[in-house]
Amino acid sequence: MQELIAGVDEAGRGCLAGPVVAAAVILPNDFYLRDLTDSKKLTVKKRELLAKHIKAQAIAWAFGFSWPREIERINILQASLKAMYRAVLNLKLRPTLVLVDGNQKIPFNLPQQTIVKGDSLIPQISAASILAKTIRDKVMFHLDKRYPGYGLAKHKGYATKEHLRALAFLGPSVIHRLTFKGVREKGKNWLPGIYRQA
Secondary structure (H helix, E strand, O other): OOOOEEEEEEEOOOOOEOOEEEEEEEOOOOOOOOOOOOHHHOOHHHHHHHHHHHHHHOOEEEEEEEOHHHHHHHOHHHHHHHHHHHHHHOOOOOOOEEEEEOOOOOOOOOOEEEEOOHHHHOHHHHHHHHHHHHHHHHHHHHHHHHOOOOOHHHHOOOOOHHHHHHHHHHOOEOOEOOOOHHHHHHOOOOOOOOOEOO
């Protein structure tokens, strides 16, 4: 009998801009995919290839998002857990067990287990890691077109020197996380609540 075990992971937790994105994936019992591992250990090309295979073979997969205003309101840890919660609830099937990357449980009543470094150890979590990363990269690519000048398509919202220089010059956009240190410091000369619009 097929066990409905969902792996869950997020991407974008440490970024200065854009959403934190979670993915939940239920794989077949006999699933095997060579090179499946933590998305951070893979090239962009490899992640894209693996993501296609995961989506084609998975029993179910879904995403959850938490955007900057919510991140600012409830903090990044709670926003990450909220995105994971949404990803699991968006699955077309209810999992019998949820395996969560890290050491923080998702705030719901479904059976779950946290696994530190699960994205390198557990196929379901590795698959979720890859899907979360690939979809978030696509989102940041599109946000770069809407909010040009920050280099979002290149650094995906992380605190690179290029990004920090752009923040100091342009000020924050509506997709920046104003409570994050890099945004607060580089955007300190800009009036609170005044954002660079698209």
